[in-house]
Amino acid sequence: MRLTDTMIGHAAQVVREMLKFAQPADAVLSNFFRANRVDSRSRAFIAETAYTVLRRRRLLEKVVGERPTPLHLVLAALVKVTGLSQRQVGEALGNDGGREASWLGELKAQPDVEFTLAEQADLPDWLAERLLAHMTPAAMLELARALNRPAPLDLRVNELKARRDEVLARLVADGFVAQPCRFVPQGIRVEGRPALSKHPLYLDGTIEVQDEGSQLLAHLLAPKRGEMVVDFCAGAGGKTLALGAMMRSTGRLYAFDVAEKRLARLKPRVARSGLSNVHPVLIAGENDTKVKRLAGKIDRVLVDAPCSGLGTLRRNPDLKWRQTPESVAELTRKQADILAGAARLLKPGGRLVYATCSILPEENEGVVDAFLAGHPEFVRLSAAEILTKQGIALDCSTENGDMQLSPHRHGTDGFYAAVLERRE
Numbered sequence: 001m002r003l004t005d006t007m008i009g010h011a012a013q014v015v016r017e018m019l020k021f022a023q024p025a026d027a028v029l030s031n032f033f034r035a036n037r038v039d040s041r042s043r044a045f046i047a048e049t050a051y052t053v054l055r056r057r058r059l060l061e062k063v064v065g066e067r068p069t070p071l072h073l074v075l076a077a078l079v080k081v082t083g084l085s086q087r088q089v090g091e092a093l094g095n096d097g098g099r100e101a102s103w104l105g106e107l108k109a110q111p112d113v114e115f116t117l118a119e120q121a122d123l124p125d126w127l128a129e130r131l132l133a134h135m136t137p138a139a140m141l142e143l144a145r146a147l148n149r150p151a152p153l154d155l156r157v158n159e160l161k162a163r164r165d166e167v168l169a170r171l172v173a174d175g176f177v178a179q180p181c182r183f184v185p186q187g188i189r190v191e192g193r194p195a196l197s198k199h200p201l202y203l204d205g206t207i208e209v210q211d212e213g214s215q216l217l218a219h220l221l222a223p224k225r226g227e228m229v230v231d232f233c234a235g236a237g238g239k240t241l242a243l244g245a246m247m248r249s250t251g252r253l254y255a256f257d258v259a260e261k262r263l264a265r266l267k268p269r270v271a272r273s274g275l276s277n278v279h280p281v282l283i284a285g286e287n288d289t290k291v292k293r294l295a296g297k298i299d300r301v302l303v304d305a306p307c308s309g310l311g312t313l314r315r316n317p318d319l320k321w322r323q324t325p326e327s328v329a330e331l332t333r334k335q336a337d338i339l340a341g342a343a344r345l346l347k348p349g350g351r352l353v354y355a356t357c358s359i360l361p362e363e364n365e366g367v368v369d370a371f372l373a374g375h376p377e378f379v380r381l382s383a384a385e386i387l388t389k390q391g392i393a394l395d396c397s398t399e400n401g402d403m404q405l406s407p408h409r410h411g412t413d414g415f416y417a418a419v420l421e422r423r424e
Helices: 005-020 026-037 040-055 055-066 070-082 086-093 095-109 119-121 125-132 136-148 164-173 212-221 240-244 260-273 325-343 365-374 383-389
Strands: 153-157 176-178 187-191 207-209 228-229 252-257 278-282 298-304 346-356 378-381 418-424
Touching: 005 026, 005 040, 005 070, 005 228, 005 346, 026 040, 026 260, 026 325, 040 055, 055 070, 055 119, 055 252, 070 086, 070 095, 086 095, 086 119, 119 125, 119 136, 125 136, 136 378, 153 164, 153 212, 153 240, 164 176, 164 187, 164 346, 187 212, 187 252, 187 325, 212 240, 212 252, 212 298, 212 418, 240 252, 240 260, 252 260, 298 325, 325 346, 325 365, 346 365, 378 383, 383 418
Parallel strands: 228 252, 228 298, 252 278, 298 346
Antiparallel strands: 153 187, 153 207, 176 187, 346 418, 378 418
């Protein structure tokens, strides 16, 4: 691909908007592409370059110096991270970019600078400090570097419609580079960023895009045919669809959420999937009367709680700059309330899975430990044992038996899950 000054300028425009942190990075990109007609190759360059700046912001700001402009951050990202040569970038800037080309030369000639541990990890200081409280510097750097790499594309095969080996063969025949996921029996990992939204297998509900870690949550809940199940924070319903398929479209599966727009996005996905047991329910919160009516009647509850999302930095690198210690403290209070409200749904002998896509203990075991201290009728189960019974061999257990996934060890997003059972 031939790099041009227009592509570089567009990337700088996007970076300028992203660094305002007024809206999520993916929304900034969507708005830009709606307002500007660019070809597919330019779109890929703009998106990848802007996300590189978000991922490596601390390193880039350190090498660029005080008050870096979005354009200088983009140029530094291209030569310091992406690996383009100074000549390649200079040629793209053209005759009108002489000043910027000169600046690039000065940047190249700079002596090496020393980085703090947080700068090496490309994390804000407060987040690096939180992680260092429970892991070594080397472990933190390993985790951070994995979170700073782009995520792969994982698919879940809807086994109501096809077997994984059939879908895999079809994708390979269609030119995709794909292989089975390491752990989940329904998962396929696809290389690159292929457009799948118009593929027949996606349009007919045979495949859904879903990270392998997210798919594992359904296996921890392990719903059975004919049961009453609640996905308490269903969102757009990726996990709801996985649970419904495991239930073979029997029983009743309630998809609760407080956002009407998210539930609206679930409805066409349910229609494509062929599931008939999914019941989307808009609730005002964990104390809604619709929730209270089901108290003590539900076999299994999944609580994929609202969280900082810091385990998804491969996909959402802006979150490490958008979250703060104050926002995390507010989230932990909300998580505790949601867990307590959802737990009231369970009948004796029922199972609850509390999950987040966070890497912070205060959002994970901290919330669960506090809940168990006040609810002696609940006990913790071993996540690894539950997965082993389903033929899933996964070294993911914490000291207390919960599941903790990480990109450098498991190739997934950073997921946490605790499995709780209400005593008979």
